Amino acid sequence: MEYLLSEQQKTIQGLARRIAEERILPVRAELDEKEEFPWAIMKDLAESDLFRVFLPEAYEGLGGGCLDLCLVVEEISRVCSAVAISYAATALGSFALLEYGTEEQKRKYLPDIAAGKKLAAFALTEPTAGSDAGAIKTTAKKVDGGYVLNGTKQFITNGGEAELYTLIILTDPSRGARGASAVLVEKGTPGFLFGKKEKKMGIRASATRELVFQNCLIPEQNLIGREGMGFLMAMKVFDRSRPGIAAQAVGLAQGALDTAVDYARQRIQFGHPIIALPVIQDKLADMAIQVEAARALTYAVARTIDSGAKNFTAESSMSKVFASDTAMKVTTEAVQVMGGAGYMRDYPIEKMMRDAKITQIYEGTNEVLRGTIAAELRKRKTKRE
Amino acid sequence: MNIIVCLKQVPGTTKVSIDPQTNTLVRQGIKNIVNPFDTYALEEGVRIKEKHGGKVTAISMGPPQAEEMLREAISTGADEAILLSDRSFAGADTLATSYTLARAINKIKEDNLVICGRQTIDGDTGQVGPELAEMLGIPFIAYVSRIEEINNGRIRVQRLVEDGHEIIESTLPAVITVVKEINTPRLPSLRGMSKAKSAVITTWTAQEIGADKEMVGLSGSATRVIKIFFPQRVRHGEMLQGSPESQAASLIDKLRQAKLI
Ligand SMILES: Cc1cc2nc3c(=O)[nH]c(=O)nc-3n(C[C@H](O)[C@H](O)[C@H](O)COP(=O)(O)OP(=O)(O)OC[C@H]3O[C@@H](n4cnc5c(N)ncnc54)[C@H](O)[C@@H]3O)c2cc1C
Secondary structure (H helix, E strand, O other): OOOOOOHHHHHHHHHHHHHHHHHHHHHHHHHHHHOOOOHHHHHHHHHOOHHHOOOOHHHOOOOOOHHHHHHHHHHHHHHOHHHHHHHHHHHHHHHHHHHHOOHHHHHHHHHHHHOOOOOEEEEOOEOOEOOOHHHOOOEEEEEOOEEEEEEEEEEEEOOOOOOEEEEEEEOOHHHHHHHEEEEEEEOOOOOEEEEEEOOOOOOOOOOEEEEEEEEEEEEHHHEEOOOOOHHHHHHHHHHHHHHHHHHHHHHHHHHHHHHHHHHHHHOEEOOEEHHHOHHHHHHHHHHHHHHHHHHHHHHHHHHHHHOOOOOOHHHHHHHHHHHHHHHHHHHHHHHHHHHHHHHOOOOOHHHHHHHHHHHOOOOOOHHHHHHHHHHHHHHHHHHHO | OEEEEEOOEEEOOOOOOEEOOOOEEOOOOOOEEEOHHHHHHHHHHHHHHHHHOOEEEEEEEOOOOHHHHHHHHHHOOOOEEEEEOOHHHOOOOHHHHHHHHHHHHHHHOOOOEEEEEOOOOOOOOOOHHHHHHHHHOOOEEEEEEEEEEEEOOEEEEEEEEOOEEEEEEEEOOEEEEEOHHHOOOOOOOHHHHHHHHHOOOEEEOOOOOOOOHHHOOOOOOOOOOOOOOOOOOOOOOOOOOOOHHHHHHHHHHHHHHOOOO
16 A cells, blocks of 8 residues: 655655564563563664654654654564554653743653654553543642642553653542643652552553552652643544554564465465465455554544644544554454464464553543544534524 | 774675676665774774864775765764775785875874774775785784773774784884774764765875886786685585484484584
8 A cells, every 4th residue: 555655754664664574573471471571672773863753853753744754663563562662651751841842842852752762652541540641649739849749640651661751630639520630740759659560461562560659759840731621632642642652553563464365374284374264364364454444543643743733633533443442353363364373472463462452442542532533523523403 | 182083884784795797896786885884993093083083084095976975974973084995906915005095194104003994894804904004014913892092193093813812012103904893883963964964085196195007006016816716515405314213313313424413
């Protein structure tokens, strides 16, 4: 398929693919088995300038946008989506700063993110606030010269590994979600501790941790934007980041499809490669159709965002829902095509199936996002009337 | 610290076939790559530069297509690249190659350290490094696996020998060849690639390096390839007959006879 990528985008895609094949492929099973954070690969990605692609040139980036980010995530995810999310979470963790930060804040933090010297993370979820993100309880009490944080964030990607955290917390608990704000916290700030590292079904090489704040004092300058805007910012950040999850899902699905096709060509049963069986052909064809459709939607949404569109909540949600459902279906079918071998850890496909599940859950569950899309449909209809 | 790294473009596969008429490798349709051992040389050069400052110049003798490889060298950290290309260079053996490289390196003058890979994967001789040092009249250390120190015009390295390591110190300038244990070469960077795209690759001809026509290419080569061939592989298979027990027994006998067990 011709997606009319620019020269630079093709270069980015080619380089990401090369890193995935040369550096990630040989270690992915081991990283998964050991649940080990892929630091060596993060270093490769950094040295190759891939953390620069989604940041403006003014902050040592390469000036690319959402599509550039998606291309990298997709290529990495094709080989290992745990590595892909560790990379993508840094983008997620820098979006609020990029979008709403002051010039001074951006100059202070973004160049190190661009160079890959620091990873970032974004923390909204809490034990009592998942889909109902407005129910967060972590507070930031205004004191002389700053804020004092108390509370616990849960399930935070890159938790413990990242140096820079964007948190959504309550500066005014009496106002609920309207009292939420976004702040930056650096690793090592006294009173900022890490809780347990989660043991997961999939994306096991990625780090998912609890962040614990016990009278953690941060300077006033760490507030992003204005007080009370936190919840709105979080929603905008997710609108921008969801195509990245869609790209993760597309990469996964493509990787699974490739693996299944290879296997079906060489697996002989009843005297012929199983790819000669109409049932297998049907499955592979359906998988291929869905992967390509998911990719096309994801790129189209990323381009919409890069074109400077204002409201893309529905579109961004569509890409994430469609691509993640595709990844789940395609990886499950890929296991089926491979039969018992697909179920064994000697092959990469069972990992892909385990990895796919999370794409339907984080950055808004698909149930919640379908609700969001429907709400947008209603809103748009009423606006037109 | 000025570092010169010698690179060669080689066929990107070991599955090349030999043209029975000309006795040369069939290179058509085969993607060229940088000789893998040379990537370690380049990486080490770039690391030394990053630590001690200076400049890395990548240099290659080869056809015009080798320019592509030199651009890749720039994308992985070389500052400059020079291609030695001239029809008269064609058909060079290691002697003529090192003569040509030495002429070019003499022209650059400001070199402190010349780094080569231990050998190429096509010619496999491992001779160019030492010959080059000889022609430049400077010390040579082969199979370097670690650079321990570079200081006050001296270099101390660890080198791989058959039964262990040797620590060797030498004055600079010098030529070293490196083994793959020395580092993990980096991948290109996006910034490096964009620099490489617009970089000017200097090309020097035989005349520009003041080379004696009789010493380069085929005419400067002391050796001639008379024939390249795949060794004949003759396999004798034998099917054992009889019951599984007697087959196993006669297999054991045969393995004993062959002194394999
Ligand atoms: C591996 C991993 C990494 C994560 N990384 C991060 C991170 O970096 N930062 C961060 O802030 N969070 C992160 N999360 C949290 C993630 O975003 C939440 O898990 C997700 O939003 C769902 O919340 P929950 O787990 O509390 O599920 P719940 O909200 O309890 O949902 C349970 C079920 O109820 C359904 N449901 C709930 N409400 C509704 C509704 N209104 N309409 C329809 N269905 C509904 C859900 O779809 C789901 O099926 C991560 C989670 C995981 C597992």
